[in-house]
Amino acid sequence: MAQKVLVPCSSSSSCGNVQFSPSRVHTQAIAFGGGLSQSSSRKNKSLALKAVAAKGETSAPVTAKSGHEILLFDALREGLEEEMARDPTVCVMGEDVGHYGGSYKVTKGLAEKFGDLRVLDTPICENSFTGMGIGAAMTGLRTVVEGMNMGFLLLAYNQISNNAGMLHYTSGGQFKIPVVIRGPGGVGKQLGAEHSQRLESYFQSVPGLQMVACSTPYNAKGLMKAAIRSDNPVILYEHVLLYNLKERIPDEEYVLCLEEAELVRPGKDITILTYSRMRHFVLQAAKTLVERGYDPEIIDIRSLKPFDLFTIGNSIKKTHKVLIVEECMRTGGIGASLRAAIVDNFWDFLDGRPECLSSQDVPTPYAATLEDATVVQPAQIIVKVEQMLQGLI
């Protein structure tokens, strides 16, 4: 069936022919399929602010009547299925992706539809099957490698660093590696330290990799499609606790821009930069902050590497204050890199130092109270923002 692609954003890039869809402003409620409600303001600011400088094109707003409701894992699956139907060289490999349908159901039904070779159940050998995916990509396929948990990809670090990241360069540009490496990461509910890792922290330095993190069904599907179409090796970070997020997404086909951040809530008092699950904690904290009269601008950076310095910079130039809220550990995380990038690029626009709320430098404990204490909680966000806006820090 014919699928209409949304009008491309104007982005001054002339680097390629890919059509991007403009970023959306999320002011609608995003319901958690599991239980936590998020009855945020339906202020109907149908602003369609673009992340990158707009030159007057239209966006296609999703009204309450159009589109379809979907859970995040299913949105990922939809994106993957569309790309597999569109391009027969797209294939998936990983543990239990085939007959089992994926440990988080992202590949449910795909093996039945596309066959066991296109949705390949691998033995448990991350380094080797990731390398196999890379070899297949070098020679013409577009592979999607799933880490059942992103933490397992530590076993594939050899292949991800040396071959996914470096091989295009060391071959002098002869071979491209259009591989997508994806899977669930982040701190879950008492999954223990090894299943609660933030691999974006470890992979960010590898040259040659792009990294994106999805946080809503809308951006999950759009980023999945964009990652598959990209000729670069892309790591797509999903979060264990976000798979049951529900949202209404467009029926029409759309592909998001890998390098763009998403303006979630416009504001003028402070810039809050976040991604993945922390976005939702920030939104939760924002309810209270707004009630207390503050006006935070919330940006889901989405692109963990490279950073969208345009969106981030425009916001800082407006608010002069920035708080990063992340799930990585204090040491060496995305927040650490982002702070450095902000200081390097926007020093003159800052009223104070860029602040960062990160997880504790602790192997995530099993006990619920300790686990809650390792990650940032909405209450901490509220306190921090108030301190910053009251000039206390």
Place this chain on the structure above:
Amino acid sequence: MAASSLASRAVASLSPSISTGASRDDAGSSSVVGFHKRSSAFTGRRVRISSGHGSSAAHGRRSCVVAATAAPVKESPPKIADIELVTREEGLELYEDMILGRCFEDMCAQMYYRSKMFGFVHLYNGQEAVSTGFVKALKKDDYICSTYRDHVHALSKGVPARQVMSELFGKATGCCRGQGGSMHMFSKEHRLLGGFAFIGEGIPVATGAAFNTKYSREVLKDLSVDAVTLAFFGDGTCNNGQFFECLNMAALWKLPIVYVVENNLWAIGMDHFRATSVPEIWKKGEAFGMPGVHVDGMDVLKVREVAKEAIARARRGDGPTLVECETYRYRGHSLADPDELRKPEQKNKYAVRDPIAAFKKYLLENGLASEADLKAIEKKIDEIVEDAVEFADASPLPPRSQLLENVFADPRGFGIGPDGKYRCEDPAFTAGTAEV
């Protein structure tokens, strides 16, 4: 059918004293190999070998056998009429390729000590029969994947000597624009998938290329794709996880790949027998349900016979083969290796089995070439290698502006700058300064 013809032909070996079936620890003797006559390494059936291992423990060596022979070794050189191992053309091609490999590597040593190439350089002297024997049995569309000891694999596959030498000199005209170096030779045109510095990390890449062939045929329904992949690696790698993991997957999915072990008995300073509980690497194929074959890697014709059969097996869809080539490197692990641990007796033992000298003798004795023919080839190769050096010398170094060019296939991966433009569009960014 293939087994018996292979068997009778393999009898006519180049060096009858080191026959198929001989015990490795004693060049003169031959322990008789008892085996199932109808078994072929390539059908995956078990080959029974004699239990003559005990005595070799004292020497630190074990018997290894070629599974594919059927008759006792003849002592005298066979008559021409009995042999159809190579034609004159094929013979000259093989000879030329081995001479190219040897001459090129010798030149590398010279250039390294004259500070024209740098870093870690691993030379292939002594192992030429493996590269020539295998790679010359391939078609142009077939893939090969190597390790850091990759110069000669690249040359055998067809990468011009000029491009390899330039790469080694770090020049912009190198096959990887000077960005890879000795350990990272790649060629899209010649289907060389690398060039890897960490042992074992190339094996999954090779396995992926083989997976692509299967995918192209079975999913994309393109039966014109029948590329076979060869993965070359050493004895040390055979204790690495990626080796075993890939043998498993290749056998599971019957991938069109041949795993070629270049067992030169040493992993830098680590003797293979000190590192490996079961030193017969070929035996490990069986653990994964694929044929494991041992071959004398100093004998280009034997290697070639085994190669042809393994490649044919892969191409017809019967799956992978593990081939262990017993070989030896005449130089140290790298040009930085003082090579003090290997005993002179061992080195001499393999020096007399120089694959090039042996094949030269074979060609002359069997009337396939004259001295003049071979001298002409040697001269031609000398000129090619000299020319490669001159070309590399005269080539430019990569300019600063090249630094960022190949980090991403899609340079939008550098992201969006503060001004809203993609970084790759910003000349200040791409000028390759250290500031990003």
